[in-house]
Amino acid sequence: MFDSPRYGGRVAFTRKIRCVTEKIGVVGAGIVGLAVARELAAARGAEVTVLDKEPRVGAHQTGHNSGVVHAGIYYPPGSLKARLCREGVALLKAYCAEHELPYREVGKLVVASTRAERAPLRALAERARANGVPDVAELDGLGLREIEPHAVGVAAIHSPHTAIADFPAVARALALDVARAGGSVRLSHAVRAIRETSRGVEVLAGGRRFTFDRLVVCGGLGTDAVARMAGAAGDVRIVPFRGEYYALAGAARELVRGLIYPVPDPRYPFLGVHLTRHIDDEVLVGPNAVLALAYEGYRWRDVRNFGQIVRWPGTLRMARTHWRTGIKEVYGSLVKSAFVRAARRYVPELTAADLVRTGGGVRAQAVARDGRLVDDFVVDVHGSVVLVRNAPSPAATSSLAIARHIAGIVPALSR
Numbered sequence: 026m027f028d029s030p031r032y033g034g035r036v037a038f039t040r041k042i043r044c045v046t047e048k049i050g051v052v053g054a055g056i057v058g059l060a061v062a063r064e065l066a067a068a069r070g071a072e073v074t075v076l077d078k079e080p081r082v083g084a085h086q087t088g089h090n091s092g093v094v095h096a097g098i099y100y101p102p103g104s105l106k107a108r109l110c111r112e113g114v115a116l117l118k119a120y121c122a123e124h125e126l127p128y129r130e131v132g133k134l135v136v137a138s139t140r141a142e143r144a145p146l147r148a149l150a151e152r153a154r155a156n157g158v159p160d161v162a163e164l165d166g167l168g169l170r171e172i173e174p175h176a177v178g179v180a181a182i183h184s185p186h187t188a189i190a191d192f193p194a195v196a197r198a199l200a201l202d203v204a205r206a207g208g209s210v211r212l213s214h215a216v217r218a219i220r221e222t223s224r225g226v227e228v229l230a231g232g233r234r235f236t237f238d239r240l241v242v243c244g245g246l247g248t249d250a251v252a253r254m255a256g257a258a259g260d261v262r263i264v265p266f267r268g269e270y271y272a273l274a275g276a277a278r279e280l281v282r283g284l285i286y287p288v289p290d291p292r293y294p295f296l297g298v299h300l301t302r303h304i305d306d307e308v309l310v311g312p313n314a315v316l317a318l319a320y321e322g323y324r325w326r327d328v329r330n331f332g333q334i335v336r337w338p339g340t341l342r343m344a345r346t347h348w349r350t351g352i353k354e355v356y357g358s359l360v361k362s363a364f365v366r367a368a369r370r371y372v373p374e375l376t377a378a379d380l381v382r383t384g385g386g387v388r389a390q391a392v393a394r395d396g397r398l399v400d401d402f403v404v405d406v407h408g409s410v411v412l413v414r415n416a417p418s419p420a421a422t423s424s425l426a427i428a429r430h431i432a433g434i435v436p437a438l439s440r
Contacts, residue, residue, distance in 0.1 A: 046070060046071065046072050047069065047070075047071045047072070047238045047239065047438050048071065048072045048073075048074070048225075048236070048237045048238050048239075049062075049065050049069075049071045049072070049073050049074075049237055049238060049239045049240070049241065049435065050073075050074050050075075050076060050226065050228055050235060050237040050239070050240045050241070051065070051073060051074070051075045051076070051240075051241045051242075051243060052075075052076050052077075052216055052228075052240065052241070052242045052243065052244050052251050053075070053076075053077060053242065053243035053244045053245060053247075054075050054076075054077035054079070054082040054083070054084075054196070054200065054210055054212065055077075055082070055083055055084075055085060055086060055087040055196065055243065055245055056083060056087040056192055056195060056196045056199065056420070056421050056424045057243045057245075057413065057416055057420055057421075057424050057427055057428070058075060058077070058241075058243035058244075059075060059082060059083075059196055059199035059200050059203060059210070060199055060424040060425050060427065060428035061241055061243055061427070061428045061431050061432070062075045062199075062203045062208060062210075063199050063202045063203050063206065063428065064425075064428035064429055064431070064432045065241075065428075065432050065435065066202075066203060066206035066207070066208050067206065068429075068432050069432065069435075071208075072207060072208060073203060073206070073208035073209075074208060074209050074211060074235060074237070075200075075203060075208070075209070075210040075211065076211050076214045076216055076228065076230045076231070076235070077210070077211070077212055077213075077214060078213065078214065078215035078216070078247070079212060079213070080212050080213050081212065082193075082196045082197060082199075082200050082210065082212070083192065083193045083196035083197070085245055085246055085321065085386075085387065086245050086246070086386060086387070086388065086389060086417075086420075086421075087192050087193060087196050087421060088192070088193045088196075089268075089323075089384065089385065089386025089387070090192065090386055090418070090421065091189075091270075091301040091303060091309050091311075091312075092189045092190055092191060092192055092301075092303055092304050093133075093187065093188075093189055093284060093301055093422075094114060094117060094118075094128070094187065094188035094189060094190050094421075094422045095110055095114075095187065095418065095419040095422045096110075096111075096114060096133070096153070096158045096159075096184045096186055096187045096188075097110040097111045097114070097153065097156040097157070097158050097419075098133075098135065098149060098152065098153040098156070098158055098161070098182070098184055098187075099149070099152070099289060099296070100152075100156065100401075100419075101152070101400075101401075102152065102155040102156055104400075104401045105401050105402040105430070106400070106401050106402055106419065106423070107156045108426075109402065109423040109426040109427055109430060110156075110419045110422055110423045110426075111156060111157050111158070112423070112425075112426035112429075113419070113422050113423035113424060113425055113426035113427065114186075114188075114422060116425035116426055117190065117195070117422060117424070117425055118188070120195070120198075120425060121190060121195065124198045126190065126191060126194050126195060126198060127189075127190060127191050127194070127304050128188055128189075128190045129188055129189050129190075129304065130185065130186050130187070130188045131187070131188065131189055131282065131283035131284060131302055132172065132183060132184065132185045132186070132187055132282075132283040132284065133183070133184045133187035133283060133284040133285075133286060134164075134169055134172055134173055134176065134181045134182070134183055134283070134284065134285050134286065135149060135181060135182045135184075135286045135287070135288060136169060136176060136177075136178035136180075136181045136285060136286065136287060136288070136371055137178055137179050137180045137181065137288050138177070138178050138179065138287070138288075138370050138371065139179065140179055142179075142180075142288045143179065143180055145288050145291070146163075146180055146181070146182060146288050147163070149182060149288065149289075150163050150182045153182065153184065158184060158186075159186055160184075160185050160186060161182055161183070161184055162182065162183045162185075163180070163181075163182055163183075164180065164181045164182070164183055165179075165180055166178060166179050166180065168181070168183075169181035169183070172282070172283075173281065173282055173283070173285055173372075174282075175280040175281070175372050175374055176281075176285055176371050176372055177371065177372075177373055178371065187283075187284060189284075189301070189302060189303065189304050190304060191304045192421045195421075195424075211230070211231060213231060214230040214231030214233070215230060215231065216228060216229070216230045216251055216254065217229045217230060217254075218254055219240065219251070219254040219255045219256075219410070221255070221256070221408050221409055221410065224236070225237050225238045225239070225409055226238075226239065226240040226255075226409050226410060228240065237409075238409070238438055239409050239410075239411065239435050239436060239438075240255070240409060240410045240411070241410075241411045241413070241431060241435060242255070242410065242411065242412045242413060243413045243416070244413075245263075245389045245416070246263060246265060246320040246321055246387060246389045247320065248263050248389065248412070248413065248414065249262050249263050251412075252412055252414075255407060255410045255412070256407070257405070257407035257410065257412060259405065259412070259414060260393065260394050261339075261391040261392065261393050261394070261399055261403065261414055261415065262337045262339060262340075262391065262392060263320070263389045263390065263391060263392075264316070264334060264337070264339070264340055264343070264390050264391075264392040265316075265317035265319070265320050265321075265322055265330075265334070265387045265388065265389060265390070266295070266314045266315060266316060266317060266387065266388045266390050267314075267315045267316075267317040267322055267323065267358075267385060267386070267387050267388075268311060268312025268313060268314060268315075268385050268386050268387070268388055269311055269312055269313055269315070269358055269382075269385040270309045270310065270311035270312055270382075270383050270384065270385050271309070271310040271311060271361075271364055271368075271380035271381060271382055271383060272307050272308065272309055272310070272380070272381050272382075272383040273300075273307075273308040273309075273310065273375070273379055273380065273381075274378070274379055274380070274381045275379075277308075277375060277376075277379035278302075278306065278307070278308045280308075280372050280374055280375065281300045281302055281308045281372065282302070283302055284299065284300070284301045284302065285299060285300040285301075285371050285372065286299040287299060287370075287371070292347075293314070293347075293350070293398065295314040295388075296418075297367075298310065298311055298312070298313060298357075298364065298367040298368065299311075300368060300371065300372060307383075309383070310364060310367075310368045310380055311364070311385070312385060312386065313354050313357045313358055313364075314354055314388070315354045315355055315357075315358045316334075316344075316351060316354075317334075317387050318330070318331040318334070319331065319334075320334075320387070320389075321387060322387055323384075323385060323386075323387060325358075337392070337394075338394050338396075339392040339393055339394050339395065339396050339397070340392060340396075341396075342394075342395060342396025343392055343396040343397075343398065344396075345396070346396055361377060361380065361382075362377065364380060365377045365380055368380065388417055388418070389415075389416075389417060390415075390417055391403060391414055391415035391417075399414075399415045401415070402415055402416055402420070402423075402427065403415040404430070404431060404434060406434060406436065409436065411431060411434055411435050411436075413427075413431070
């Protein structure tokens with residue numbers, strides 16, 4: 026914590042002029058929660074307290090991804106994802122430059138491996154241009170090999186400014202910004218209870234009672250639990266999907282220069298198994314998308330939330346609709362050769378010996394009661410509590426823009 030003057034509060038006139046600084050709590054010390062806290066401190070002059078149950082920032086989705094800074098290729102024009110992704114890229118690039126954090130424009134190829142994928146690839150290129158993604162080029166099979174000499178396909182689109190970054194490092198920098206603005210980031214402070222009162226919101230966390238004027242929940246995988254405490258269970262719930270990765274070993278890393286992606290299945294918000302160069306120059310293959318059996322289900326044996334997950338009607342309705350894809354994803358999780366085939370579809374020189382199992386992550390995916398996979402970002406206001414219901418990829422890319430968006434939603438004080 027750092028002491029600093031408090032600006033931006035409302036002024037109440039009594040016998041003396043007294044500055045009233047609003048107190049805002051933020052649940053979740055991932056990249057989105059920390060960006061929101063920083064923005065509220067800067068734009069509103071709020072005294073901000075971030076609460077997180079983990080002993081470090083960015084412990085879950087922020088710290089378990091491939092580090093890709095998405096350019097905005099995939100998202101429907103006019104959606105929050107499209108707008109905030111494009112705004113977020115510019116903000117994140119500037120933030121990384123200002124704080125001397127790694128940020129590299131390695132470029133992305135989205136590759137059509139068959140003629141049947143040419144039409145959806147062309148539609149994807151049109152969507153990218155509608156979203157304002159700069160310098161997108163459509164390539165034939167020879168052209169894509171000029172970008173990625175070891176890749177194959179019948180056509181591709183190239184986004185040269187798609188980048189990679191170190192999102193955990195960004196989260197740590199944001200936490201320092203919050204502290205410098207006079208706020209605090211309280212780790213190992215699990216939220217146990219929330220109660221709205223006439224004076225604001227009371228939160229029990231880490232054995233302490235906090236009183237806030239407003240509360241913003243950026244809980245990721247823990248969103249539903251916190252929403253229930255706030256009396257706002259809602260009509261969408263988080264269903265966790267585990268994403269597993271392999272890493273390329275040794276000289277095989279040199280077979281991929283940047284990012285190689287398949288043409289995505291438009292039925293799903295997942296992008297399919299792809300090859301991505303990480304900021305430390307490791308090359309990852311993945312992720313798949315397997316229904317996890319716990320909200321923090323990084324392993325098959327993590328099953329502690331299984332009953333709660335399947336009791337949500339949307340989970341079973343989703344499973345009935347997409348069971349064939351689900352079986353395919355489970356097979357890919359259990360059988361390495363399925364991952365190898367997916368990688369060899371784009372880089373045929375790869376062998377099973379080149380792929381080594383490495384860590385994975387869990388995606389907090391909102392699912393509606395009717396089984397629909399919610400694609401766009403979703404933010405709700407429930408009295409004095411603002412709930413980020415759905416913030417999957419490209420949330421890390423968009424985090425600074427999401428923060429600006431949420432700062433404009435948080436209700437103002439009526440003092």
